[in-house]
Amino acid sequence: MTIMDDQLPEKTPFVKEIPRKADDLSEWYQAVCYKAELVSLSPVRGCVVLRPYGYGLWERLQSELDARFKATGHENAYFPLLIPESLLMREAEHVEGFAPEVAWVTQGGNEKLAERLAIRPTSEVIIGTMYAEWVQSYRDLPILINQWANVMRWEKRTRPFLRTLEFLWQEGHTAHETQAEAAAEVAQMLEVYKEVAEDIVGVPVYKGEKSVSERFAGADHTYSIEALMPDGKALQAGTSHELGQNFARAYDITFAGRDQTQQHAWTTSWGMSWRMLGALIMVHGDDQGLRIPPKMAPVEVVIVPIARGDSTVASDFAKVLHAQLRPQFRVKLDDRDLRPGNKYADWDLRGVPLRIVIGERDLAEGKVTVVRRDFPPKTAGREVAVAIGDVAATLRELLVDIQANLYAQARTFLHDHTFAPATREEFVAKAKGRAGMLDIPWCDRAECEAAIKEQTSATTRNLRTPALGPVCLACGEPARVQAYVAQSY
Amino acid sequence: MTIMDDQLPEKTPFVKEIPRKADDLSEWYQAVCYKAELVSLSPVRGCVVLRPYGYGLWERLQSELDARFKATGHENAYFPLLIPESLLMREAEHVEGFAPEVAWVTQGGNEKLAERLAIRPTSEVIIGTMYAEWVQSYRDLPILINQWANVMRWEKRTRPFLRTLEFLWQEGHTAHETQAEAAAEVAQMLEVYKEVAEDIVGVPVYKGEKSVSERFAGADHTYSIEALMPDGKALQAGTSHELGQNFARAYDITFAGRDQTQQHAWTTSWGMSWRMLGALIMVHGDDQGLRIPPKMAPVEVVIVPIARGDSTVASDFAKVLHAQLRPQFRVKLDDRDLRPGNKYADWDLRGVPLRIVIGERDLAEGKVTVVRRDFPPKTAGREVAVAIGDVAATLRELLVDIQANLYAQARTFLHDHTFAPATREEFVAKAKGRAGMLDIPWCDRAECEAAIKEQTSATTRNLRTPALGPVCLACGEPARVQAYVAQSY
Numbered sequence: 001m002t003i004m005d006d007q008l009p010e011k012t013p014f015v016k017e018i019p020r021k022a023d024d025l026s027e028w029y030q031a032v033c034y035k036a037e038l039v040s041l042s043p044v045r046g047c048v049v050l051r052p053y054g055y056g057l058w059e060r061l062q063s064e065l066d067a068r069f070k071a072t073g074h075e076n077a078y079f080p081l082l083i084p085e086s087l088l089m090r091e092a093e094h095v096e097g098f099a100p101e102v103a104w105v106t107q108g109g110n111e112k113l114a115e116r117l118a119i120r121p122t123s124e125v126i127i128g129t130m131y132a133e134w135v136q137s138y139r140d141l142p143i144l145i146n147q148w149a150n151v152m153r154w155e156k157r158t159r160p161f162l163r164t165l166e167f168l169w170q171e172g173h174t175a176h177e178t179q180a181e182a183a184a185e186v187a188q189m190l191e192v193y194k195e196v197a198e199d200i201v202g203v204p205v206y207k208g209e210k211s212v213s214e215r216f217a218g219a220d221h222t223y224s225i226e227a228l229m230p231d232g233k234a235l236q237a238g239t240s241h242e243l244g245q246n247f248a249r250a251y252d253i254t255f256a257g258r259d260q261t262q263q264h265a266w267t268t269s270w271g272m273s274w275r276m277l278g279a280l281i282m283v284h285g286d287d288q289g290l291r292i293p294p295k296m297a298p299v300e301v302v303i304v305p306i307a308r309g310d311s312t313v314a315s316d317f318a319k320v321l322h323a324q325l326r327p328q329f330r331v332k333l334d335d336r337d338l339r340p341g342n343k344y345a346d347w348d349l350r351g352v353p354l355r356i357v358i359g360e361r362d363l364a365e366g367k368v369t370v371v372r373r374d375f376p377p378k379t380a381g382r383e384v385a386v387a388i389g390d391v392a393a394t395l396r397e398l399l400v401d402i403q404a405n406l407y408a409q410a411r412t413f414l415h416d417h418t419f420a421p422a423t424r425e426e427f428v429a430k431a432k433g434r435a436g437m438l439d440i441p442w443c444d445r446a447e448c449e450a451a452i453k454e455q456t457s458a459t460t461r462n463l464r465t466p467a468l469g470p471v472c473l474a475c476g477e478p479a480r481v482q483a484y485v486a487q488s489y
Numbered sequence: 490m491t492i493m494d495d496q497l498p499e500k501t502p503f504v505k506e507i508p509r510k511a512d513d514l515s516e517w518y519q520a521v522c523y524k525a526e527l528v529s530l531s532p533v534r535g536c537v538v539l540r541p542y543g544y545g546l547w548e549r550l551q552s553e554l555d556a557r558f559k560a561t562g563h564e565n566a567y568f569p570l571l572i573p574e575s576l577l578m579r580e581a582e583h584v585e586g587f588a589p590e591v592a593w594v595t596q597g598g599n600e601k602l603a604e605r606l607a608i609r610p611t612s613e614v615i616i617g618t619m620y621a622e623w624v625q626s627y628r629d630l631p632i633l634i635n636q637w638a639n640v641m642r643w644e645k646r647t648r649p650f651l652r653t654l655e656f657l658w659q660e661g662h663t664a665h666e667t668q669a670e671a672a673a674e675v676a677q678m679l680e681v682y683k684e685v686a687e688d689i690v691g692v693p694v695y696k697g698e699k700s701v702s703e704r705f706a707g708a709d710h711t712y713s714i715e716a717l718m719p720d721g722k723a724l725q726a727g728t729s730h731e732l733g734q735n736f737a738r739a740y741d742i743t744f745a746g747r748d749q750t751q752q753h754a755w756t757t758s759w760g761m762s763w764r765m766l767g768a769l770i771m772v773h774g775d776d777q778g779l780r781i782p783p784k785m786a787p788v789e790v791v792i793v794p795i796a797r798g799d800s801t802v803a804s805d806f807a808k809v810l811h812a813q814l815r816p817q818f819r820v821k822l823d824d825r826d827l828r829p830g831n832k833y834a835d836w837d838l839r840g841v842p843l844r845i846v847i848g849e850r851d852l853a854e855g856k857v858t859v860v861r862r863d864f865p866p867k868t869a870g871r872e873v874a875v876a877i878g879d880v881a882a883t884l885r886e887l888l889v890d891i892q893a894n895l896y897a898q899a900r901t902f903l904h905d906h907t908f909a910p911a912t913r914e915e916f917v918a919k920a921k922g923r924a925g926m927l928d929i930p931w932c933d934r935a936e937c938e939a940a941i942k943e944q945t946s947a948t949t950r951n952l953r954t955p956a957l958g959p960v961c962l963a964c965g966e967p968a969r970v971q972a973y974v975a976q977s978y
Contacts, residue, residue, distance in 0.1 A: 012622065040619060043576060044569040044606070049619055052564035052634060059565065075541035076548065080533040081608075081639055081655050082592075087532060103571075104596040105608065108654075109589050109643035117533070119570075119594065119608075130529055130538055133501065145541060150570055150639065154598035165597075166570050 012040040018349075020287050025231045029282055033160045036290050036350050038281070046158040046165035050274070053350060056298025057277050058168065062148065064200045064295070065170060065272060068192045074144040074172060079126050081150075082117040088125050091250035097217020098122065101153040103165075119152045124218065124243070124269055127173045128251035135175060135265060137256045142185075143175045161278030162235070162489050169273035175253055175265040179244070182266035186240045189270040190223045193238035196272075202293035202407040203227045203279050204414045205237060206437065206484050208462030213446050216269075220244035226461040226484060228414050229282045232434030234461045234486040237279050240270035278489075283410050290351025291373055293406045294399040301331040301395055302347045305358040306340050314358045321356070321368075321391065328392060329399075348373060353402045354395060363388075370394060374402045418484075420468075427473050427485075431456035437486050441469035441479035448475045458487045501529040507838075509776050514720045518771055519649065525779050525839050527770070528649045535647040535654035539763070542839060545787025546766050547657065551637065553689045553784070554659060554761065557681045563633045563661060568615050570639075571606040577614050580739035586706020587611070590642040592654075608641045613707065613732070613758055616662045617740035624664060624754060626745045631674075632664045650767030651724070651978050658762030664742060664754040668733070671755035675729045678759040679712045682727035685761075691782035691896040692716045692768050693903045694726060695926065695973050697951030702935050705758075709733035715950040715973060717903050718771045721923030723950045723975040726768055729759035767978075772899050779840025780862055782895045783888040790820040790884055791836045794847040795829050803847045810845070810857075810880065817881060818888075837862060842891045843884060852877075859883060863891045907973075909957075916962050916974075920945035926975050930958035930968035937964045947976045 015035040021028045033039050038054035050058060066076075082105060089095050098121045105117040120126065131143060152166045172189060176182040190207060197205045205225035215222040219241040227235045247253070248264035257263045284291040294300050303325075305318035315335060322333040332352075334343050340357070347355055357369040367385045375382035386394045417436025421427035430438055431452065442448070442460065452474050453459050460483040467479035474485075504524040510517040522528050527543035539547060555565075571594060578584050587610045594606040609615065620632055641655045661678060665671040679696060686694045694714035704711040708730040716724045737743070737753035746752045773780040783789050792814075794807035804824060811822040821841075823832050829846070836844055846858040856874045864871035875883045906925025910916035919927055920941065931937070931949065941963050942948050949972040956968035963974075 040622065042569050042615065043573060043618055044571050044615070047569035047571065049569065050567040052566045055564070055566045058567075075544070077541045077544045078539040078547075078639075078657060080531050080536035080538065081641070082533050082536065084532060101598050103594050103598075103606075105592050106595045107593040107605075109591065111643075116596075117592075126531065126533070129532055133529065150567075152570070154600075168567060 010041060010043045010045075018287065018289060021230070021285060025229070025282065028285070029278075030160065032281060032285055032289050032349075038277075039160045044165075046155060048160050048164050050168070053298060054277070057280070057292070057296060058274055060296045060298065061196070061201070061272075061274075061276060062170075064196050065192070066146075066148075068196065069146045069170075069172065072144075072188060072192065074146045074174075077145045077147060078149070079123055079130065079147060081120055083120055083126050085116045085118060087129060088118050091125070091218050091247055093246070094124065094218035094250075098153075101155060103152050103154055120149070121151055121153045122269070122271070123147060123149070123151075123171055123173065124247055124267075125251070128247045128253060128267065131173075131175050131265070131267070132252040132254070135253055135255050138177050138258055141175060141177045141255060141265065142181060144172075144185075145174065146170055146172045159278075161274055161281070167273050167275070169271050172268070172270045174268045175248070176267070177255070177257070177263075177265070179266050182242055182244075182268050186221070186223060186242050186268050186270065189268075190225065190238070190240040193225050193240070193270075193272055197225055197227065197237055197276065197279075198407065200293070200295045201276060201280050202296075202403060202410060203237070203276075203283050204407065204411045206462060208464045208484065210239075210462055211444065211446070211449055211460045211483070213449055214459065216241045218243060218246050220246065224462050226437075226486075227279045227283065228417055228437055228486070229279070229489065230413070232417060232436045232487070234437065234484070234488040235275070235279050235282075236461070236488065237276050238270070238272040241268060243267040243269060283413075284406050285351070286376070288345075288377075289349035291406060292351035292353060294353045294403045297351070297353055298330060299332045299350070299352045300329050300399060301325065301354045301356060302352045303331065303333045303356045303358065304340060304343050304347075305335065306360070308360050311360060313360050313363060317363055318358050321358070325392060325395070329395060354398055356391070370398065372398055372402055374405050421473060424473060424476075428456055431458040431485060431487070434487050437461070437484045439468075440473040440483055440485060441467040441471065442481050442483035442485075443472035443475055443477040444480040444483075445475070445477065448472060448477065451475065452485065456487075458485050460485050461488060499530060499532045499534075507776065507778060510719070510774060514718070514771065517774070518767075521770060521774055521778055521838075522649045527766075533654075535644060537649050537653050539657070542787060543766070546769070546781070546785060547763055549785045549787065550685070550690070550761075550763075550765060551659075553685050554681070555635075555637075557685065558635045558659075558661065561633075561677060561681065563635045563663075566634045566636060567638070568612055568619065568636060570609055572609055572615050574605045574607060576618060577607050580614070580707050580736055582735070583613065583707035583739075587642075590644060592641050592643050609638070610640055610642045611758070611760070612636060612638070612640075612660055612662065613736055613756075614740070617736045617742060617756065620662075620664050620754070620756070621741040621743070624742055624744050627666050627747055630664055630666045630744060630754060631670060633661075633674075634663065635659055635661045648767075650763055650770070656762050656764070658760050661757070661759040663757045664737070665756070666744070666746070666752075666754070668755050671731055671757050675710070675712060675731050675757050675759065678757075679714065679727070679729040682714050682729070682759075682761055686714055686716065686726055686765065686768075687896065689782070689784045690765060690769050691785075691892060691899060692726070692765075692772050693896065693900045695951060697953045697973065699728075699951055700933065700935070700938055700949045700972070702938055703948065705730045707732060707735050709735065713951050715926075715975075716768045716772065717906055717926055717975070718768070718978065719902070721906060721925045721976070723926065723973070723977040724764070724768050724771075725950070725977065726765050727759070727761040730757060732756040732758060772902075773895050774840070775865070777834075777866075778838035780895060781840035781842060783842045783892045786840070786842055787819065788821045788839070788841045789818050789888060790814065790843045790845060791841045792820065792822045792845045792847065793829060793832050793836075794824065795849070797849045800849060802849050802852060806852055807847050810847070814881060814884070818884060843887055845880070859887065861887055861891055863894050910962060913962060913965075917945055920947040920974060920976070923976050926950070926973045928957075929962035929972055929974060930956040930960065931970055931972035931974075932961035932964055932966040933969040933972075934964070934966065937961060937966065940964065941974065945976075947974050949974050950977060
């Protein structure tokens with residue numbers, strides 16, 4: 001099975017076996033996405049179906065993000081899908097950035113529309129227009145709103161989760177009285193993203209500011225979190241933008257200030273999409289399939305009873321145990337009429353963190369077997385015999401341990417694949433070879449970045465200060481910042 | 490302020506005062522929607538913005554429905570927004586029903602599309618196409634999936650919540666091995682809708698089957714729940730469809746049966762939208778604004794401290810009480826710098842079920858005042874003094890009582906406005922005069938329904954058996970069913 005990047009087929013390919021992850025990450029990734037029933041391809045070019053198990057992952061991510069948005073004072077709302085063309089055209093940089101990838105509605109029922117309507121590629125425009133109506137005085141600020149929505153960008157190259165024409169995301173949009181408040185909001189939400197990526201999804205990230213050429217169209221400053229995939233390419237997993245007064249000027253978000261003067265509001269936006277799930281799959285998966293960190297797992301524990309002839313002892317006990325564990329865990333009982341080996345392979349593929357195997361002989365001795373998914377097959381400690389009375393406590397401990405272990409493995413990988421090249425030659429070789437994150441003193445000039453990209457296909461992922469050396473490792477000009485450089489998705 | 494039904498303005502009108510509900514329900518309704526900040530109008534024709542307080546209502550409804558969907562074995566998933574025209578055209582009745590109200594995407598980026606793409610008006614087509622791919626054998630059935638999504642129907646007349654071009658809803662789509670299983674599913678989900686409408690939203694409904702002419706395009710049977718609004722018009726609040734094998738035939742959902750023959754699956758779909766919130770507003774609201782049943786209230790209890798000069802005694806206590814109540818209730822502390830009367834009016838407008846007023850004199854006597862929103866101003870029992878130690882227990886009791894009281898009031902209204910007319914003349918007069926739900930023996934003939942509609946603007950809302958009289962009250966032909974007839978939204 002070979003899938004070209006730029007043209008997904010309409011029918012989901014049948015996956016007989018998952019290739020080895022180390023052999024071809026791209027083939028492995030798509031095989032896992034289909035075989036674990038996370039997504040299906042659809043007859044709509046470049047759009048995928050998020051199947052129930054994939055949606056279960058999305059619901060976990062949603063719930064963790066939503067709780068943090070609410071805890072930081074944000075409320076959810078919903079704005080129209082369609083944006084009139086004339087409205088979209090008001091913020092010049094924004095238009096230039098998004099117009100080439102907009103899908104246009106030109107007909108409604110039998111009526112040809114007088115004005116084309118864009119399907120939102122993002123909602124700054126329509127939300128800014130509404131904020132202009134809602135804000136009169138500094139007393140109406142801040143406005144702290146998040147939207148859960150589908151958006152559409154007419155991309156050429158598509159790949160499940162990482163890049164599709166339509167995708168699910170959340171977009172926060174806030175308006176503030178001062179630049180300082182807006183900057184604090186942007187920093188706060190970037191930190192929320194980092195926390196969710198690391199503590200929940202188990203994917204370590206680097207925080208920093210985007211270079212001018214990688215900035216969101218219409219923003220003064222864009223910040224991102226960047227993760228590293230096993231093939232040495234970076235993945236941007238969340239962004240947070242200081243929009244300055246650009247959108248407030250274009251869409252008339254003005255207010256009477258404390259000093260009675262009319263002022264433009266300072267706005268921000270920030271988003272994370274189902275792309276984060278792509279990172280989860282690539283970072284944690286292995287040759288057997290997914291490995292899902294417990295906090296993200298739609299199913300934390302699966303119970304598999306082993307029937308012995310016609311005896312129902314194991315399956316009866318499995319039902320009792322299932323009922324007992326349900327209030328405390330996301331637990332599933334697999335009572336399908338299948339061979340145990342097939343069930344194990346199925347749940348390993350789906351990355352369920354813990355499996356409880358119930359056999360009659362074990363039961364007679366008052367115990368069950370608990371198997372952890374994060375350890376490779378035949379590793380010591382992968383299977384443990386647990387006394388029946390200790391099952392719940394053991395599960396709790398193991399889930400904490402698996403969450404920590406998956407994160408630790410990913411952090412070690414990131415650490416081992418972050419380099420501070422000593423010379424320009426080493427930098428170029430590592431950038432071309434997808435060695436990982438290259439941490440270099442950088443001049444912060446677009447010309448230099450273009451030259452790096454031309455020569456190596458890599459770009460700056462994000463920047464921080466101060467620079468850790470006097471001169472740019474790429475061009476020799478004075479260094480102004482420290483940059484992570486990598487090829488990227 | 491007068492809003493025409495067929496052309497909402499682009500700017501949300503400023504509402505100074507809410508008109509009396511009894512004077513003009515339509516003006517009252519829109520004034521409440523805007524002034525309570527549930528919705529704003531938008532620059533996109535016929536599309537509204539669901540503001541945070543309105544979205545809070547939607548989140549309550551979502552969470553109650555979603556829990557019941559999951560408890561009945563359903564899982565969530567997400568399917569593409571766009572549907573290729575050729576795919577939409579396969580089920581003849583479905584196309585005829587929906588094609589006139591579809592919005593079409595004809596351009597993606599700079600590329601003119603070879604085939605038009607419809608924005609989903611509902612998702613039977615795209616979901617049926619995927620089920621055809623997923624189902625091979627009877628072992629793959631049933632498929633029980635729900636989708637939370639935005640959909641679009643290019644309507645002429647629009648009104649917040651009740652009818653807009655874009656709206657939020659959930660749509661369940663299931664596939665079964667037998668007709669009997671599909672029928673049981675449809676009945677089960679209709680009952681879930683009735684339970685949520687009555688027990689959560691506090692809106693009593695009549696369950697029944699739709700007549701042939703009111704049926705969903707492509708269904709064999711459509712069932713609905715119908716509520717009655719204060720102006721005597723009915724509102725369809727949820728529908729559940731037996732799609733027979735129609736979509737399975739059109740989209741090739743076939744499976745190898747237990748007897749090894751290839752068979753078409755039996756499919757269903759069922760949906761409830763934010764329209765339910767329109768029913769909540771109209772049924773429970775009064776001249777002061779919204780009255781929200783506690784189970785639907787984004788804020789169940791608001792705490793208002795009354796400052797006395799510079800003393801912070803009341804506001805300090807309010808903070809302590811707020812912290813105490815938060816783990817048990819959706820509670821808000823209103824510490825804005827506003828006069829108490831303005832705060833009361835504001836929370837009355839927003840329909841918060843309970844208000845706790847904290848005054849220093851009360852505090853000195855060890856008590857606070859609790860005011861219930863469901864009783865009209867100056868009614869005995871509206872305000873009660875509660876000892877500080879009893880606050881939580883009293884709130885709990887009052888919330889239960891308010892939920893029951895609002896439902897009882899609505900049920901009494903429905904009961905008092907359901908008539909079994911004795912003669913054709915009485916039936917016609919009551920139908921024309923929007924008296925309410927007219928419960929008549931009916932012939933179940935499309936010609937008769939068309940004649941009723943022509944003469945009275947009313948239609949059958951839903952049907953049940955047996956007929957409670959021998960002949961149709963409208964036309965004198967033999968009665969086959971008992972029908973609720975009313976004008977409707």
